[in-house]
Amino acid sequence: MKSRIAPPSFLVLLAILTVGCARTPLLLSPDASDVRTGKADPIGNARELGPVTATDGSGCGLYGYRGTYERAYIQLKNNAAALGANYVQIYSISEPHLSGGCFVNVFSISGMAYKIGPAEETLRGSKVSTGTCFSVAPDGLILTAYHLIKDASTITVRFENVKELTAVPEQISANNDLALLRVNRRTPVYLTLSPLQNPKLGEPVFTLGFPAPSVLGTEPKFTEGTVSALSGPGNESTFLQVSVPVQPGNSGGPLVNHRGEVVGVITATAAILPFLQKTGSLPQNVNFAVKAGYASLLFPPPAALPLANDRDDAIRRVRGALCTVESTPGK
Incomplete structure (x- = not known):
């Protein structure tokens, strides 16, 4: 691991759960x-x-x-x-x-x-965390959520039609739940982080990811919505609130606008019962992403790619850059 970036820590957000597999x-x-x-x-x-x-x-x-x-x-x-x-x-x-x-x-x-047993193990010998990741540069740099790889001894990444790759942490921001990984392979299809500090309120956005693969299968799943707020719970400025539905496994995935730019990284969703107890109603698609600007602090982004022609073009790009991440903690 080259270095650890820790911007000023934000408040403990009791209203949300990391979706680290968005659960x-x-x-x-x-x-x-x-x-x-x-x-x-x-x-x-x-x-x-x-x-x-x-x-x-x-x-x-x-x-x-x-x-x-x-x-x-x-x-x-x-x-x-x-x-x-x-x-x-x-x-x-x-x-x-x-x-x-x-x-x-x-x-x-x-x-x-x-x-689930108190220390249940998989066939690989220890507990495994899975989620979504995506490439952000042509030289093997991959972005995901930090909580997915926090205690990992091994990290495995899989792109579509590419054999399993071993990844290593390049940079992390634990406070912002972001991790930059590197694989020993070029990643010519990658996504551009939005240069804007904030997207527009109400802007259409979408994500592709791998929610609940044991239930829904391993094909990437598309969901879309809009930017609901430019901050998270308690006006936390590192987050965007979005109406894009997310499930276990979406964590670490890209939140993308129709121009093909990443505006955030999926990280959390409103916890059902605390929300009920506070408001008397259920959260309806209240989900959160860390703003892309915080991810850009982890590495010098490459030159921006041309903007996508439309939503369909943006979806094709995201699918080409998308990957699953799986981590196994040490004994």
Whole structure:
């Protein structure tokens, strides 16, 4: 590792979870509101037991009763526990809502149940973290999220149609959750970091990444949205808030505008239960990316590439520069 960059640290953000694989998991425990914040990563480190669902509430309006998240979570935990699970990865939540002139009272939750031991190991011999990465220069420089490689003894990178490559840390910014890696191979297809300090509020943006590969498969997945705010929780200036949906595995992926420029690096999502407890409602696509300007402090960016012709052109470029990153911690 050449050096470690640590810009002024920002406040501890209790409202978010790193998505390091973008996760918002529920730990099965006596307390229905207990949340696990990254102590275990089900992708590659646990035995998948199957999908679980739970509902609470019935009927329309006064002709029934309105469901609550507390009762639905308790039911979900009981359903998962019946499978022998101790960890549930939440994938969808539906609140009571107005539909076709009827106020549907049902609150429903769906997720995947896992069995995770206290020190469960994969076939490779130790726990593995996976996420998304992308090349940012032609000489083998790759950008991702720091929390994915924090305790790694080995880091492996995979591009489409390229054999597995070993990567080493070149620069890191732990406070900004950014890591610059290097592979011993040229990366002629790369992405340009936006030269602007901030994108425009409301600007369309998208990401490609590898969310929940054990569930959704290993093809890159496209999601899009807009820039919702030019700061994160508590007006934290290092973040952008975006409406782009993210899932476990998107962490470290590029947030890109339609000109093909990287405006941020996906790193976090709003935690469901703390958000509910603070506001009384569920977060709807409240996700965060570290601004690209902080990534540009890690290396001298190469000359900017020509702007993409349109969104389709930008998507093709991103796919060519995209990779998966997998890290195995030391014993």
